[in-house]
Amino acid sequence: MQSRRERALAIAEAAGAGAIVVAHPSAVTWLTGYAPEIETGPSAFALSAIAVLAAGGTPVLVVSEDEADAAAATGCEVAVYPGFGIGPVDPVGAAARTLAGVIDSPSIAIDAGTLPAALAEGHDWIDVGGELAKARAVKDPDEIELIRAAIAVCDEGQRAARAHATAGISELDLWMVVRGAMERAAQTRLPVLADLVSGQRTTDVGGPPTTRVLAEGNLVLCDLVPRVAGYWGDSCATFAIGEPSAAARVAHARARSTLEEVIAAVRPGAIAGELDALARAHLEFPHHTGHGLGTGWHEEPRIIPGSTTVLEEGMVVAIEPGSYEGVGVRVEQVVLVTSEGCEVLSQHDLTL
């Protein structure tokens, strides 16, 4: 089995390129282990971190000096240009020159949907972003451990959501407790994508927490997607404050049994589109049945209608059937495809 760097280099070679140059944070983390800060958007004083990989070499991270220490901690080589400081800066020119000094190949394979035009300019480039994204689907053993750790953080968040969701608390206040529980578990700040909706808002499928106050009988739909050490976890539960309605009970029971049925069918050789059809035989929902995750919160394999993608051992897949008619419910677990079937990584409470 090739390692992820070997698979990446094979993609470059097939494209006739001597090196890979990527800027999407998910691709950078995948190739180097370096997880760039993402929570506050791009800096004014630096471009996004760039990863360069050529055959026979260690990956090189091209970053501003502000990121140099964190980048070097990965064991990759680091090529640095000036960043935040007290002198004049020219991040675009400096990054482009630094990158050019690292590339020793007449042609490069890039993720053209992310790599800035200024960095591609002057190079003979070809876009392999889609191929690289596909190559991320099967995880290396070290990646699986990182995903396990991220899922454990999700579990803590889900525990806190249930423990603190009571009539009278706002979605936003509940969110703060949930995020806090995850950050306390990880012992650091975390980027977190999340849906936290309650009551009638559950029929919106998702959305950020608002000042809406939870009331007796409400459902709470909580979907938590934190990034921990560069790898994303994912989990969703829907539960009731007090007594749920009969309609909520029916919808939730159907979502849970559907989740179980899909997971029971996950194994090497399973077809993504067939897994999707299993879910849609029982429930109507406007989103995918599932998706891979890793250095990206949504990755291949996508579990969507008609997909001919074949599941392989080492893929990590979130399965998340739901329904949103009248009341919104969704349940989600992440599984690792094993040689015989799959292992459920999520351990959070799925009861209503």
Add this chain to the structure above:
Amino acid sequence: MQSRRERALAIAEAAGAGAIVVAHPSAVTWLTGYAPEIETGPSAFALSAIAVLAAGGTPVLVVSEDEADAAAATGCEVAVYPGFGIGPVDPVGAAARTLAGVIDSPSIAIDAGTLPAALAEGHDWIDVGGELAKARAVKDPDEIELIRAAIAVCDEGQRAARAHATAGISELDLWMVVRGAMERAAQTRLPVLADLVSGQRTTDVGGPPTTRVLAEGNLVLCDLVPRVAGYWGDSCATFAIGEPSAAARVAHARARSTLEEVIAAVRPGAIAGELDALARAHLEFPHHTGHGLGTGWHEEPRIIPGSTTVLEEGMVVAIEPGSYEGVGVRVEQVVLVTSEGCEVLSQHDLTL
């Protein structure tokens, strides 16, 4: 006085381009009012939102359908391509084709440090990212109101930091309370850049909150930079848990008087490098004396050694002198340059 869109178009015209095409979130927000989600990095199913502006036209936002409603709420035109959903996606190709359909000009002026290579390809482009960033320095009246609102959120965060910083709480737990106070004030989740360091960590200049537990006599350095409705606030205070040391008192008093002295010198016509020198006459610190802010958390004018930038009415500048020898202290307020001098927008407590 030209509006910001007029200034942007003048830059394009001077570059010989018929339209501006930008991807940096700060530039997109500045031109359109649309504040893209940034907290969890780029999507797998869509490129970053693109803003297109041509003479005589309304700005056009090129976004995936997932962002279409939020983008349309700005009043800009919206050109949409498929996003997250249940069908196959080709975000790079779809975004490039949608953008090409919007551009009606043989040449375009772009922010080449951010706009992806795949979107620039096939167009005759010129990089005006630096010029656009400079043009953001003087704020339009609507921008000033948005910055005031963001600073008010900072004030709430600083109030919470002081109220909850007691011996025995960890930096991370304090952080959750502070972030919560800001999000409660804004009634929504917020992207937040922040330093929260205590005790000996204050000499690191900054850094994220950790599990370090605050102790009696510790200093807490709290620098809060939230984005509220697309505009960033900024504020810093340093305060003691219980009785500060004599060294902390001296350093803090010097930082405060330096802040006052620099702010007293802020007016139209003031030279950025001279303001910087005023601060460095009293204190040694490795970072800028100050910076503009708006749709970016660091903008022009940079208050750094040797800068010949001239301050103008309508600029918004954060001034943040500090010192980090033995103990770390920093105090920061944001001011609006007025016709006669400046107005201090920050209202948080600066005492030790």
